Amino acid sequence: MSVSRRLFLAALGVAGVAGGSLARAGDLPQPLVAFDDELKNGFQNWSWAKVQLSVPAGSGKAIRVEGDPWSALVLHHDAFSTEGYTKLTFLINGGKDGNQPLMIKATADGKMIDASYVIQPKAKTWAVVEVPLKDINAVGKTIDGITWQAQGDPYSAYFIARIQFE
Incomplete structure (x- = not known):
């Protein structure tokens, strides 16, 4: 390891x-892994950003994301219950520039739930992010995806890895 x-x-x-x-x-509860070196457990890339899956990153692989204003990394799944899970966890690296403001949102019936958790990854640094499902209004709900949406400016590439519900 x-x-x-x-x-x-x-x-x-x-x-x-x-x-x-x-x-x-x-x-x-057993973690529900969405991405670990590749998409897992039925998760699909439904992004509207420039996304490259399984890009080498250290000893593993990550998702590389860059885009235009309001573009997003979207990982879709058939509807599933979040019962028993309390958080979404992942590793993120802001790439060469960092500080991309990203809203993390859950989706239900293909629509973003009206609650978000905002992060700004640091440049050239990997960090663990834990998003409480209560903060994105997804506790005990049936959802069909997670979205990392940029704000009103174009943004340079960031990298995200080991995405899972716990």
């Missing part, structure tokens, strides 16, 4: 990893 993967898992509190707490297998 790579150092970055161990640090990511430790930051998420995964058992048996540098500083993680021990947990019994039945205590936690």
